[in-house]
Amino acid sequence: MSSSFEFTSENQDRFSQILSRYPYKRAAMLPTLHLAHQQNGYISPEVEQYVAGLLEVSLVDVREILTFYTLFFQRPMGRHHIRLCKSISCWIRKADRIEEYLVERLGVASGEITKNGNFSWEAVPDCLGACELAPMMQLDKDYHGPLTPDKVDQILEVVSDSDSKV
Ligand code: FES
Structure with missing residues (x-):
């Protein structure tokens, strides 16, 4: 075939x-x-x-x-993909607040892609192995944390800025 x-x-x-x-x-x-x-x-x-x-x-x-291997996507995702950890250490340190903020900031639910195609994100139940950064997320290959809504903004802006320079 x-x-x-x-x-x-x-x-x-x-x-x-x-x-x-x-x-x-x-x-x-x-x-x-x-x-x-x-x-x-x-x-x-x-x-x-x-x-x-x-x-x-x-x-x-x-x-x-x-x-x-969950790192392989089996459907199209955004140019940049975020995995927000929802496992125990991150949950205790208010990953829920970051989850709510991602919905607000990106305007799409977990598993969806932003209108401009720049970002997709998902909340993942498994520990990403960086509990010292809790609450944390993986953006493409990089780990970020401890997160606050302001920190999420800064991270997304840096990525968007570097894209616009390409
Ligand atoms: S619980 Fe989130 S990185 Fe371990």
Whole structure:
């Protein structure tokens, strides 16, 4: 079956480099998915199929990895994605207040994308492993906390400013 997704020529080179580090193709599943995720913004069924073909594994093998690792989006998200921790330490330190503020500030509910496509966010029940920052959130790859509504504003403004300079 044909797939409508394929790596850019730059990413094909990166994929070749990834493959060269592993003894067999299947072992390169995670970095290959990360590369595809980076290029496409999420793992669509077409991407799943493409990766399965590249690595000569079944779609079920790819889906097993996708359902285990929650960092892979399986639908489009904002250009920047926020994960607000709602686990115990963050909850005790008023993550609820930050959650309410994100709804107000971004104007969308958890799991949705802002109108301009810049941000999406979600409240996550699992500890993100940075309790010392509670209440905290992950914005793309970076952790931020302890959060207050003002601090959330500052963080979002810095990201928006850097986007406008691109
Ligand atoms: S409870 Fe939020 S980072 Fe651990």
